[in-house]
Amino acid sequence: MTNNILIVGATRGLGASLRSIYAAKQSTKVFATTRSNPPSDSEQNVSWVPNVDVSHPDVGQTLVKQLPSPLKLSTVIITAGYFGFETFDNPDWEKQVKMYTTSAIGPVFVVQNLVKADLLDKGSKVILVSSESGSITLRHETEGGGNYGHHASKSALNMVGKLLSLDLKDKGIAVGLVHPGFMRTEMTKSVGFDRYWDAGGAVTPDEAGRSLASFIETFDISKTGQFWAPRGPGDIGTAEPVLGSNLPTPLQLPW
Template sequence: MPTVLIVGATRGLGASLAKAYTSQPGYTVLATARTSNPPANSTFYPPLTHHLTIEITIRIAKSLFYIPNIDLSTPSAGPHILDYLSTRSITKLDIIIITAGYFATESLASPSFDAQEKMYKTCAIGPTILVTALANSPTLLSESSKIILVSSESGSIALRHESEGGGNYGHHASKAALNMCAKLLALDLKERGVAVVSVHPGFMRTEMTRGVGFDKYWDVGGAVTPDVAAESLREWIETFDIGMTGQYWAPRGAADIGTAEPVLGPKDKLPIPLQLPW
């Protein structure tokens, strides 16, 4: 029975991925939440720490288990997840998908040190430290394990084009940093048969993109719902293997990448899925 760990799974793409995998027969889905209250229709276990006592709340479960109080931007995320896996006697993770993200807009006139720091911690540092924690466990990552780091086309230096302009320094650069970490992790883990990839899952109609004012681009930019993006990503992950480790992919292709045509050529000539340039 494959075991899937989804980090950042209470809203947006992560929540849709949890639903998509739970609907597949035979999967056990572990989903992290930043809060202590899981969504409905789940089984909830509190973090097992010696100083924290929380009554276990059991909901209707379909092989979906939430791990609460996991903030990827903090050093405690890895140890809390490892504690949970140990107490549940989970010895191997087949698929790890890290979706957690944070987006704050910036311009030349209004950069933000605090926002950039939060974006780097959430989007690049946290995922990398968590993967290393899992990798240093004796058995959790082994041959055929797959690690998917949810990045964005905004992390591609090659795709940054004058037609888009500058700004959004922390968002774009933290995704580029994540891409670099994915490449380095792939090199470290290849001999163990563990495949690592960074992906652009698509432009989505989420509260995150609405919150930064990008909802005005939803229609013209071809934005899809998280459910649609999740299903595309889930299907693509089935085809992803060690032969593709260390690469950068857009499972849905270039339809929603505004700079694709001036950089890569006509969108209708580009393949789906599309391997993205760094």
């Protein structure tokens, strides 16, 4: 029996790593979205779904129309994201709108359309890639303020995931929020966070992808609506000051 995986945002960073990890598994078919045209070279058992942009109002319909029928997805992973750097002195309206739309609005329409098209069934998993930066509890004075749109849009995504988990629990569809880790990506480099890579224990997308894929294997309806760090507290600078020492891995994160 084929295991069908949908990865929304599969061209770079964590999404690209997850695409390769799942494509290498036997009896697994990966449906991978891209905002434009598919890359010219890709893994053998990957089907590209082009022109899917989670910041567009019709993202759900555009996605569903391009998926084959009949199809049942065992796992949906929404990795698409955008980080626009801000400070208190320089907040940015357009960046914030794009961050909220991409992180917290688009996923609702993706998941709702997949469910209404009967592409998800009892036992299916929906994984929303969030960030520890969206935890209000973990925000600590040592890290200061700023980055309003990024951090708050991840908090909004956490609420979206919680609400989706309530709506989908009776259908047997599990919804999880994850902090995949502090990663060495173009996204974190573009906002100047590469200067924290070494001190913050940043990992490659491949390392984060392997940890996340292993966590997804064990994730089920008993954890639906919860917020987890598959790699544990190692790259979360405020974990010990806020939550204490000897924290487990994986680590369930507070809202």
